[in-house]
Amino acid sequence: MNPNIIELDWTQVALAVALVAVVVGVSLALSLGLTRSLLIASVRTVLQLTLIGFVLTWVFSADRWYVVIGILLVMTLVTGQAAVSRIKRRYRGVTLDAMLAMGTTAWLMGAYGVFVVIQLHEQEGARWYDPQYTIPLLGMLLGNVVNGVSLGMNRFTSGLYERRDQVEAILAMGGTRWEAARDTLCEGVAAGLTPILNAMTIVGLVSLPGMMTGQLLAGADPLQAVAYQIVIMFLIAVTATLGTLGALLLAYRRLFNERSQFLVEKLRRLA
Amino acid sequence: MFLTARNLTLQINGKRLLDGVSLDLAAGERLGICGPSGGGKTLLLRSVSLLQPCDEGEVRWLGEPVTAGHTPHYRSQVMYLPQRPALWLGTVEENLRKPLELSAHHRDHVERAPWIELLGRLGREESFLRQSADDLSGGERQMVALVRALALAPRVLLLDEPTAAMDPATEAKAEAAIKAWVDEDPARACVCISHDRRWLDHFATRITEMRAGRIVSQDTACQGVDAETP
Numbered sequence: 001m002n003p004n005i006i007e008l009d010w011t012q013v014a015l016a017v018a019l020v021a022v023v024v025g026v027s028l029a030l031s032l033g034l035t036r037s038l039l040i041a042s043v044r045t046v047l048q049l050t051l052i053g054f055v056l057t058w059v060f061s062a063d064r065w066y067v068v069i070g071i072l073l074v075m076t077l078v079t080g081q082a083a084v085s086r087i088k089r090r091y092r093g094v095t096l097d098a099m100l101a102m103g104t105t106a107w108l109m110g111a112y113g114v115f116v117v118i119q120l121h122e123q124e125g126a127r128w129y130d131p132q133y134t135i136p137l138l139g140m141l142l143g144n145v146v147n148g149v150s151l152g153m154n155r156f157t158s159g160l161y162e163r164r165d166q167v168e169a170i171l172a173m174g175g176t177r178w179e180a181a182r183d184t185l186c187e188g189v190a191a192g193l194t195p196i197l198n199a200m201t202i203v204g205l206v207s208l209p210g211m212m213t214g215q216l217l218a219g220a221d222p223l224q225a226v227a228y229q230i231v232i233m234f235l236i237a238v239t240a241t242l243g244t245l246g247a248l249l250l251a252y253r254r255l256f257n258e259r260s261q262f263l264v265e266k267l268r269r270l271a
Numbered sequence: 272m273f274l275t276a277r278n279l280t281l282q283i284n285g286k287r288l289l290d291g292v293s294l295d296l297a298a299g300e301r302l303g304i305c306g307p308s309g310g311g312k313t314l315l316l317r318s319v320s321l322l323q324p325c326d327e328g329e330v331r332w333l334g335e336p337v338t339a340g341h342t343p344h345y346r347s348q349v350m351y352l353p354q355r356p357a358l359w360l361g362t363v364e365e366n367l368r369k370p371l372e373l374s375a376h377h378r379d380h381v382e383r384a385p386w387i388e389l390l391g392r393l394g395r396e397e398s399f400l401r402q403s404a405d406d407l408s409g410g411e412r413q414m415v416a417l418v419r420a421l422a423l424a425p426r427v428l429l430l431d432e433p434t435a436a437m438d439p440a441t442e443a444k445a446e447a448a449i450k451a452w453v454d455e456d457p458a459r460a461c462v463c464i465s466h467d468r469r470w471l472d473h474f475a476t477r478i479t480e481m482r483a484g485r486i487v488s489q490d491t492a493c494q495g496v497d498a499e500t501p
Contacts, residue, residue, distance in 0.1 A: 171322060173347065174343050174344065174346045174348075257324070258339040260321075
């Protein structure tokens with residue numbers, strides 16, 4: 001138990017949860033029709049976070065590398081599913097592509113952060129898989145790359161579909177599949193990088209990121225909290241860039257075959 | 272034979288859209304393809320240009336099968352023009368320059384003279400180059416796409432209703448321009464889809480009819496096409 005932390009009991013948590021009544025009140029007063037969704041979302045927030053609290057307590061106490069890796073794998077799979085849920089035009093295999101791209105880059109950058117930057121394995125008493133570092137780090141990387149991949153894939157697949165005449169015109173005039181897809185792919189990558197670019201622009205001026213806030217609440221030295229935040233911001237930037245680019249390149253390989261044919265019929269609009 | 276397609280077959284959702292279609296094109300030919308809507312004419316041209324994946328069949332260019340790696344080069348030689356031409360934001364000239372960004376057509380020095388000459392044949396002045404593509408009529412869009420393709424100097428043009436949106440006067444000029452383009456060089460040829468039988472009679476050296484995904488007549492007159500289609 002950290003003496004610098006004010007411990008919350010469930011009554012205090014309930015005082016914050018009760019504020020959802022204000023949000024529900026606004027919904028009812030303006031007839032937004034969101035009351036049911038708000039209540040469900042509130043229940044999910046409490047249940048999901050409580051559940052992960054118990055899971056993390058178990059993982060921390062189990063202190064086994066395979067348990068930590070198992071949790072990291074589950075996080076990666078869930079993120080892949082979440083990334084494609086907001087893509088309007090999907091193709092068969094889009095979830096696998098998103099998972100592969102996000103998982104590979106987030107795990108690589110996570111490993112870089114843990115072993116090269118933090119050098120966890122060199123720390124006395126620490127283990128290479130220490131869940132205190134690995135789980136939050138990968139969680140932040142996946143949580144951010146999911147936005148990039150989701151926005152990037154959505155822009156790429158929708159853009160290709162909307163401009164299918166132009167894409168085919170380039171192919172028909174002798175363009176390669178790369179020449180036909182390049183502009184739309186670049187737009188997709190740019191769209192995927194927008195959230196992290198915005199975050200990097202305003203960080204510290206307008207917002208204090210969650211991890212830094214958490215460290216400050218836990219009594220950490222502000223400069224140490226800042227150092228960790230700088231590290232994580234750059235890891236996130238690289239993960240978002242490579243994850244989005246990787247996902248779009250995988251999508252490109254599925255939507256354009258070796259004969260430089262644009263397989264537009266693979267793109268189905270989902271409700 | 273210049274260009275041959277053998278046994279092109281395509282089935283989508285259980286429906287046979289191309290049913291073992293074969294096609295031969297000799298240098299210097301202007302082949303017309305007629306037939307009712309939904310007969311597979313557009314799919315045939317798209318398949319010959321290798322834009323449309325087929326279940327079966329083979330396309331040969333100058334006697335050789337077209338490999339995956341050579342497909343872009345093949346398409347720069349055997350160029351397909353869709354009925355609904357794709358233009359980009361910008362002026363007519365910017366649209367004519369667009370393919371020059373591709374490795375297949377990259378040039379260090381861009382010549383405007385061929386565009387001006389071709390536009391002149393279609394009754395447009397040089398100032399037309401500065402017009403915004405957004406302001407063009409359907410017929411003018413077809414005109415820009417045609418000039419763009421002709422200026423790239425392919426050896427075969429696959430034209431899908433290339434004059435459908437043009438007024439009669441422009442249509443006649445476009446017909447003359449395409450004919451002249453084919454006749455200028457014995458190593459050129461063209462395949463053209465049209466619903467307008469009379470137009471094909473003027474234009475084509477040979478006419479083939481397609482119905483229900485099959486070639487139903489070679490080198491013969493089409494029957495009843497005008498009556499079935501608008």
